[in-house]
Amino acid sequence: MDAVFSNFDEYLKAFSLTIALFVVSGIGALVFGTILASFRVGPVPLLRGFASLYVTLVRNTPLLMIFVLFAIGGVRIGWNFKFVEDIEVFGWNASAFFVRSCIALTVYTSAFVCEALRSGVNSVDLGQAEAARAIGLPFMKVMTLVVLPQAFRAVIGPMTSVIVALIKNTSVAAAFGMAEATATMRIFTNNNADERLGIFLMFAIGYVVIVEVVAFSSYALERKMKVAR
Amino acid sequence: MRFTTTKAFVLCAGLGLALTACGEAGNSGGGDVDVDVAKDAASSFADGSRMKELAEDGKITIGVKFDQPGIGFKGATDDQPQGFDPEVGRILAASLGIESDKIVWKETISDNREPFLQAGEVDIVIASYSITDERRKVVGQAGPYYVTGQQLLVAKDSSISTLADVKGKEVCSVTGSTSLDNIKKEGAVPRGFDTYSECVDQVVDGAVDAMTTDGAILMGYAAEQPDALKVAVDPFSEERYGVGYSKDHPEMCQWIVDALKKSQDDGVWAKAFEATLGKSGVETPTPPSADACS
Amino acid sequence: MSAGVLFDAPGPRTKVRHRIYGVLALVALVALVGVVAKRLYDYGQFEYSLWEYFVTPDYLRVIFSALLDTLAMAVFAIVLAVVFGVLFGIGKLSDHVWVRWPCWLVVEFFRAVPVLLMMIFFFFWFSIGGGPLTPFWVVVVSLTLYNGSVLAEVVRAGINAVPRGQAEAAYAIGMRKTQVMTHVQLPQGVKMMLPALISQMVVALKDTSLGYYITAPGLTYAYKIISTEGRNHIPTAIVVTALYIAVNLLLTWLATVVQKKLVGEKKILDVPAAGAAGDASSGAKVG
Numbered sequence: 001m002d003a004v005f006s007n008f009d010e011y012l013k014a015f016s017l018t019i020a021l022f023v024v025s026g027i028g029a030l031v032f033g034t035i036l037a038s039f040r041v042g043p044v045p046l047l048r049g050f051a052s053l054y055v056t057l058v059r060n061t062p063l064l065m066i067f068v069l070f071a072i073g074g075v076r077i078g079w080n081f082k083f084v085e086d087i088e089v090f091g092w093n094a095s096a097f098f099v100r101s102c103i104a105l106t107v108y109t110s111a112f113v114c115e116a117l118r119s120g121v122n123s124v125d126l127g128q129a130e131a132a133r134a135i136g137l138p139f140m141k142v143m144t145l146v147v148l149p150q151a152f153r154a155v156i157g158p159m160t161s162v163i164v165a166l167i168k169n170t171s172v173a174a175a176f177g178m179a180e181a182t183a184t185m186r187i188f189t190n191n192n193a194d195e196r197l198g199i200f201l202m203f204a205i206g207y208v209v210i211v212e213v214v215a216f217s218s219y220a221l222e223r224k225m226k227v228a229r
Numbered sequence: 230m231r232f233t234t235t236k237a238f239v240l241c242a243g244l245g246l247a248l249t250a251c252g253e254a255g256n257s258g259g260g261d262v263d264v265d266v267a268k269d270a271a272s273s274f275a276d277g278s279r280m281k282e283l284a285e286d287g288k289i290t291i292g293v294k295f296d297q298p299g300i301g302f303k304g305a306t307d308d309q310p311q312g313f314d315p316e317v318g319r320i321l322a323a324s325l326g327i328e329s330d331k332i333v334w335k336e337t338i339s340d341n342r343e344p345f346l347q348a349g350e351v352d353i354v355i356a357s358y359s360i361t362d363e364r365r366k367v368v369g370q371a372g373p374y375y376v377t378g379q380q381l382l383v384a385k386d387s388s389i390s391t392l393a394d395v396k397g398k399e400v401c402s403v404t405g406s407t408s409l410d411n412i413k414k415e416g417a418v419p420r421g422f423d424t425y426s427e428c429v430d431q432v433v434d435g436a437v438d439a440m441t442t443d444g445a446i447l448m449g450y451a452a453e454q455p456d457a458l459k460v461a462v463d464p465f466s467e468e469r470y471g472v473g474y475s476k477d478h479p480e481m482c483q484w485i486v487d488a489l490k491k492s493q494d495d496g497v498w499a500k501a502f503e504a505t506l507g508k509s510g511v512e513t514p515t516p517p518s519a520d521a522c523s
Numbered sequence: 524m525s526a527g528v529l530f531d532a533p534g535p536r537t538k539v540r541h542r543i544y545g546v547l548a549l550v551a552l553v554a555l556v557g558v559v560a561k562r563l564y565d566y567g568q569f570e571y572s573l574w575e576y577f578v579t580p581d582y583l584r585v586i587f588s589a590l591l592d593t594l595a596m597a598v599f600a601i602v603l604a605v606v607f608g609v610l611f612g613i614g615k616l617s618d619h620v621w622v623r624w625p626c627w628l629v630v631e632f633f634r635a636v637p638v639l640l641m642m643i644f645f646f647f648w649f650s651i652g653g654g655p656l657t658p659f660w661v662v663v664v665s666l667t668l669y670n671g672s673v674l675a676e677v678v679r680a681g682i683n684a685v686p687r688g689q690a691e692a693a694y695a696i697g698m699r700k701t702q703v704m705t706h707v708q709l710p711q712g713v714k715m716m717l718p719a720l721i722s723q724m725v726v727a728l729k730d731t732s733l734g735y736y737i738t739a740p741g742l743t744y745a746y747k748i749i750s751t752e753g754r755n756h757i758p759t760a761i762v763v764t765a766l767y768i769a770v771n772l773l774l775t776w777l778a779t780v781v782q783k784k785l786v787g788e789k790k791i792l793d794v795p796a797a798g799a800a801g802d803a804s805s806g807a808k809v810g
Contacts, residue, residue: 043533044544050552060725060771062732064743065764072427073757075434077566082435096436097399097420164635171637174404175736177420177431182640183404187421189647190340190405200644204636211635296751304752305745306581338738341651423736426751 001198003188014184015206021098021170021180022210025105026163032106033113040114041121043139051114058111063104063172070104071097071176101173105166112162120155121147153225160218164211181206262500264319264492270326279478283352284325291318292337292351292473296424299449299506300357303334310334312449314355316501317374317472317489321353324488339406343368346475353481354473357446360520369478371485372471374498376517377445378464379408382432385459389439392462398438401428408442411466425450433457443468445506452509469517482522489519563757573755577762582749589745590766596659596741597728600666604727605720607671612678613704626675633672639733641665646737658739662731670727677719681712714786721778725771732767742766 004011039051058066074080081099124147132146174183185203189196267273271284283289293314294301303310309329319329337345337356345351346368360370381400383389389398396416402409404421413419420437422428428440429450440447444464451458472489474481492498493516502513533541563569576582614626633641642665649656649664656664685708693707735743742763750759 043541044548046545046548046552050548056772057768060729060768060775061764062729062743062767064732064735065746065760065767068746068756068760069764071436072430072434073760075431075436076757077562077568079562080434080436095399095418168635168637171639172733174421174639175423177401177422177437179419179421182637182643183421185640186643187405189643193647196644196647200640200648203640204632204644207637207640208632208635295748305585305748336738338651340647344651424747424751430754430756 001195001202003192003195003199004202007188010184010188011202011206014179014181015210017178017180018167018170018182018206019210021101021105021173021178022167024098025102025109025170026166028102028106029109029113029162029166033110034117036110036114037117037121038143040118041143055111055114058108059115061108063108063169064175066108067101067104067172067176070107071100074100097177101170101176101178105169105173108169109162109166112165113159116155116158116162117151119158120151120153123154124150153222156218156222156225160215160222163214163218167210167214168207262316262319262497262504264323264329264497266323266328267326270324274484275480278480278484279352280325280481280484284327287327288331288333289322289325289327289353290333290335290351291315291322292335292342292345292354292356293318294338294356295336296426297357297446297449298453299509300446301355302449303336311505313375313445313502313505314357314470316505318353318355320492320497320501321355321472321485321488324484324491339403342473346473349475349477352474353485356473357443357468358471358473359443359468360471364473367476369474369476369482370471371474371482371522372489372519373469373517374472374489374519375445375470375502376514377443377468377470379411379441379466379468380444380447380464381439381441381461382429382447382450382458383439383461384432384435385457387438387459387461389461392465395439399436401431401437401440402442403428406442412441429454429458445470448506448509448511452506455509479522486519486522489516568757573753573758576749576753576755577758585749586742586745586762586766589740589742590770592659592740592744593728593731593742594770596662596666596731596734596739597724599663600670600727600731601724603663603667604670604674604723607667608674608678609709611671611675612682613709615675615679616682618700630672630675633668634676636669638665638669638730639736641668642733642737650737658734658737661737662734662739662741666727666730669730670723673726674716674720674723677716677723678712681716681719682708684715685711717778717782717786721775721782724774724778728771728774729767 036051036054039047040055042048081096081103084094084099085096087093128146128150129142132142137145170180171182173180174186179187181203185199188199188203192199271281274281274284293310293312295303295310297312299312301310301312301314309315309332315334318332318334322329322332335345335351337351337354339356342354342356342358343364346354354368358364358370360373364370381389381392381395389395392415395412398417399420400409400412400417401420401422402412403425404423409419409421417439420428420431422431425440425442425446428437431437432440433454439461444460445468447460451460472485474485489498492501498516499513507513567573577586611626611630614622615630617623617626642661645656645661645665646658650658650661682704689707689711690703693703698706731739731741732743734741735747738744746759746763750756753759
């Protein structure tokens, strides 16, 4: 434990990178996953096919290989996203490594977000959509005004699973040049082999805290927003 | 368990089949250097010594790197590793009267060299293994047989020429290595990967500005892709490569030192260097003299 | 709810509009594939020399034995995880606080910790520290603890999904607690658990890939050694990824067939979310 406490700033820095990866990829995956889900239930057959193919392929691919394709393969063919390093947002500036990791996490997580949303859409009562159509709403309005708001509530549970998985999945970035919590644990363990149990527990607890905070706030949200059926 | 039996069967079948010629897979013979294998070596060692046991067994297990061209590299389908470290291993084995095809090569990574020696998984470790006081507390290290130092590997057209240039640049090395700590202290942004090879790809593909580790390892990579890469910056540390052995057999030290000395005197050491690290166009250095065994 | 409810049977104008959307989508997708393909071509990724490895018997053998390693790790992990899951799942339902509480703690802990973090820790502790485990078994143990904890939750939910009357009837004819569990609740609960078990199998198989970071064998290790040698990262990654997908689809299909034979239609279990697997909803259909 001493190793962690005497380098506590390193520990905090590592977890702040983990959280940054989680937040950025989480937002990306929610946006992209929602687009995919609307393709999947939408009227255009080609897009339905595309979304369903995407989900099938990505769900059955290990995240590590997706990282390989983006962080090593993409760089090999000149798509290295270096240009983002010149962009500043609120005085905060992302490295290309960070962006590549976020893209890999987003691509992977979107497929699960899409599935969670679809199960949410499927849980919305048929009559709701029928009623919405009966008053003459077009597809987009049926979705945005009636179906999706209810689906979102039904979706909080499955979506929490996806988000929690994403928190843990950020650890894979450790193998691709990101000094986040898992990579930092490896460095600590390397330098202080005699304290490995304490070091592991400290880092494990860090993840447990983040996961439980997310899980409990989602329970609270779910209780508040339960759809009366 | 069905899987393991099937697997054993597949592997046996695989070994039984003749090696098919392929584009450019490495040669599957022994080393590139002819070493005279000592005759009747067992009699020259003291009774009860580890060397006598090994010589009588006619088998030795050596831990080397598998993923560092020039130093120690074994392709997916090669039988034997190539590189300077395995050559040194063959020299030592030959002094015990062991032919190179009787050597059992084990892959070691930086993290498990000491544990392997302590647990007796390998008899000796020759794996770009720098001699340090900390390590000598837990294992024996004879040598050095080669001296190198931390340098940078950069793209051919890179502007990095001094150590000060790395400030604020992204530099790759293996997660948890001292090289990465050192470069972090110079103000570089450290990028940790799992293997040196991955770092080389990151440099070639322009994802990082440089990679850093011992010059000997970098030379091997530069030799592989001379059009894309070059070694930059004079060595800014001294790494003395030694042969690791278990503290349980202190008598091994003198044998290693003597065998190294002999190979340096009769030119085998130089031949081994030329056939491996020397391919990158580096001058063959004067062999270092080994530390006295305590 | 089926997608058909969300919009009317399209009229002529809408049909035209949908067709336009379809054409636009087609153009966009073809452009996307085209851009990627052209890029790969421009950077010489279709050179035969890079792909030659995958028609060379020696390298195919390397890949095949790596595939067997991956399967072996996944099978061991899943079998052990089922055992772990049943023990801890029942443990969480125990009437004794001193059993229930530690079980709950263990399950919560291993569900919230990243598998990779566990692997690195066990690797340093039990493997390279001169310990008893090879990296292969480090992967198996880590995956057992993680997937076992997820399955413990599945088992608990599965047993709870058995109608109460069943257990009450069993008690009424004089069965003991253990007998009620083993004769009545567990056999029926298992049927409910199967879909979740199937998706967990895919999760376990995918997670074996993380052994890459701790020198364990398997497909990702094959990727590492072949691409190091041939500098053909993209082709190797494509081949390895395709193998993973093929094996996972096959596994899902097989498991679904077996399940249909045993149980009939799927019932989806509602497993609480905290620390759930990298799978959106247990038992959701693939594709």
